[in-house]
Amino acid sequence: MKKNLLTIIVSVVLALVFVMILFVFQVRQSEVAVVTRFGQPVRDVTTPGAYFRLPPGIESVYKLDQRIQNFEDTFNETYTADGNNLLASVYVGWRISDAKAFFPKFKNGSVKEAERNLKDIVTQAKAAVVGKHPLGDFVNANAQDLKFDAIEAEIKALVQAQVAANNSGIRIEYLGVKRLGLPESVTESVFALMTADRKKLADQLSEEGNSAARKIKASSDREAQLLISTAEGEARRIKGEGDAVAAAVYPVFQQNPELDKFLRELEALEASLKERSILIFDSRTTPFNLLNNTLPNKSSK
Numbered sequence: 038m039k040k041n042l043l044t045i046i047v048s049v050v051l052a053l054v055f056v057m058i059l060f061v062f063q064v065r066q067s068e069v070a071v072v073t074r075f076g077q078p079v080r081d082v083t084t085p086g087a088y089f090r091l092p093p094g095i096e097s098v099y100k101l102d103q104r105i106q107n108f109e110d111t112f113n114e115t116y117t118a119d120g121n122n123l124l125a126s127v128y129v130g131w132r133i134s135d136a137k138a139f140f141p142k143f144k145n146g147s148v149k150e151a152e153r154n155l156k157d158i159v160t161q162a163k164a165a166v167v168g169k170h171p172l173g174d175f176v177n178a179n180a181q182d183l184k185f186d187a188i189e190a191e192i193k194a195l196v197q198a199q200v201a202a203n204n205s206g207i208r209i210e211y212l213g214v215k216r217l218g219l220p221e222s223v224t225e226s227v228f229a230l231m232t233a234d235r236k237k238l239a240d241q242l243s244e245e246g247n248s249a250a251r252k253i254k255a256s257s258d259r260e261a262q263l264l265i266s267t268a269e270g271e272a273r274r275i276k277g278e279g280d281a282v283a284a285a286v287y288p289v290f291q292q293n294p295e296l297d298k299f300l301r302e303l304e305a306l307e308a309s310l311k312e313r314s315i316l317i318f319d320s321r322t323t324p325f326n327l328l329n330n331t332l333p334n335k336s337s338k
Contacts, residue, residue: 059092069103069133071140072096081136101139101146105132109215110156115164121172124218127192129159130210139206151207155200159212162195175217178231189213 063086064070070082074096082088083103090096112126133139133146140146143154166188167175174184193212200207 060089061087062090062098063087064100067102067104068100069136071099071101071136071146073099073140078137078140081140083136099140099146101133101136102148103133103136105130105210106148106152107131108152108156110159110163112216112218113160114220115167117167117172117175118169119171119173122220123167123172123175124216124220125163125167125175125214126216127159127163127189127212128215129155129196129212131155131207132210133206134208135206137206138204142203142205151205154205155196155207158199159192159196162192162199166191166195176219178234185214 062070064082064084066085068085070088071078072080072082072090074091076097079096090098107128107130109128110126112124114122114124117123136146139151143150169191170184170188173182174188177183189212193209196212197209200209
């Protein structure tokens with residue numbers, strides 16, 4: 038009896054497992070499922086969990102990766118608005134936004150097929166947007182003149198519009214310029230242009246420096262001339278005052294030449310004794326004879 042009960046329990050469990058395999062499927066966090074009935078999509082499941090389905094042959098379940106996919110398009114030549122060749126490639130991040138639209142668009146919801154199709158769209162959009170911008174928007178000595186953000190936004194908008202028009206069930210999450218390059222012929226012309234721009238800037242800065250130097254020199258010359266004129270005026274004033282004093286005392290010295298000689302000898306003596314010195318001299322030698330407290334007179338001559 039117990040053996041029969043165990044057999045029944047095992048049979049029931051196996052039947053339940055078989056039923057679950059036939060009628061239940063599970064969706065993980067990173068997946069989106071598309072349920073088809075007789076080959077036609079009838080619903081999609083985006084929330085993780087276990088779900089009921091009709092048995093195979095009636096309904097089939099296809100699970101797709103709903104995480105962000107990314108790729109880099111071909112590094113190829115395109116033309117700018119001013120007729121220059123530019124090598125460029127962009128990177129793209131995309132994901133499945135509508136599994137029911139995505140699944141029939143690409144065979145059995147093939148991500149690889151979708152990526153191949155998306156690469157073609159990206160390459161065409163890149164060429165269209167690059168063709169609207171001059172080379173200076175991509176390569177420029179002045180960083181403020183570069184327009185990478187605007188160019189990337191334009192390419193992304195154009196790709197997303199094309200994907201939406203095709204009803205591909207795809208959403209572009211991000212897009213950016215990955216690499217830029219120039220053919221050798223363009224590189225030489227760009228370098229020549231950059232050299233010319235730098236020379237022009239250097240000439241401008243040099244002229245500004247020379248102009249500033251001329252202004253400073255002119256200002257210095259004016260200040261120097263003003264100082265010279267002021268000094269010459271002061272010298273004339275002092276000389277005038279000296280002449281006036283000399284004119285006042287000259288008659289006195291004319292009347293008393295011995296006083297004039299005495300004062301000159303006194304000045305000479307003062308000049309020789311300004312610093313600490315040891316002097317060896319003849320006390321009769323002028324002007325050191327003044328140290329003897331004797332004044333020269335006409336008879337001593």
